[in-house]
Amino acid sequence: MIRTTASLMTLALTVPALAAPTVDGTVDAAYGPALSVQTVQTQFGDATDPAGLGGGGELDAAYAKAVNGRLYVTITGNVEPNFNKLNIFIDSKAGGENxxxxxxxxxxxxxxxxxxxxxxxxxxxxxxHMFGRWGGGAFEVDFVDRQGGVNAAVPVSFGAASAGTGTGVQSGVVSAGGNPIAWDIPFGFNNTNTAGVGPGDQAADQVAAAAVTTGFEFSIGLNDLGNPVAGDTVKIHVAYGNGDHNYHSNQILGGLPAPQGNLGGDGGGGFTGTLSGIDFNQFAGNQYFEVVVPEPASLALLGLGGLLAIRRSA
Ligand SMILES: [Ca+2]
Ligand SMILES: [Ca+2]
Ligand SMILES: [Ca+2]
Structure with missing residues (x-):
């Protein structure tokens, strides 16, 4: 009886690790707990329209998981339909730009x-650098290989939502074109959250932030991220800012210490025309989160099989 319970517990612990999330803009249990939860209220407006078409933007929490050769990411919260940008920077291979x-x-x-x-x-x-935005029509996504910042003409892949356009729940694909991506990036966007963090610059209600289940979700082939292998760490930084990439909100993941107003372009809420004054070393904690690439599913299954074989022989 005890042995059976132990085996079932092993199964329960192992099977979710093999499941891939469904990319639809809603967090699956397959992700497990959030890797980052928002720490400050939003100064870019608190979304209140349950249809997902109103104003307001916030980043409530981040979920990520590498499974079956792909990286799955969900950022819960809202993106205002005024072309403000949800920016996701990925550090997944050696080199790059600090x-x-x-x-x-x-x-x-x-x-x-x-x-x-x-x-x-x-x-x-x-x-x-991946970024998404919309103006009330189709949600659009770009994926950019910055190539270390040394070239002006960098490869960019683009995709617009093909389903749900004009509504608060959309989905689409950034199509593979060989450069920079060899495999499609499916994405889902669900803007119907009206809870999560509230308006302001004070400490966020993290229980409420962690409870939000909707936002922007995508998956991308690990081979399009420099091919990180089992044991490698992928780092992800998320920032919500304006459409021109020259004024950041206070919605960053990993979160900023509270209280904290908008970063603007100078890190203190001022507009300078660029983001050159922002230095995340000036804010306590890491304004990024990490996901480790696990062993391939076949090896995990082997481990499970071996464990069961040992239990049977006992
Ligand atoms: Ca890097
Ligand atoms: Ca909110
Ligand atoms: Ca920092």
């Missing part, structure tokens, strides 16, 4: 160059 270069030119009016001078926490060297 201080972003202004050389790469991408996005509307080449505004990606406004990131030049922004400094991440020590140890975070960005390789890729």
């Amino acid at each position: 201080v972003l270069s202004s050389t790469p030119v991408y996005d509307f009016n080449g505004n990606g160059s406004n990131y030049g001078g922004l400094t991440f926490d020590a140890g975070f060297e960005a390789d890729f």
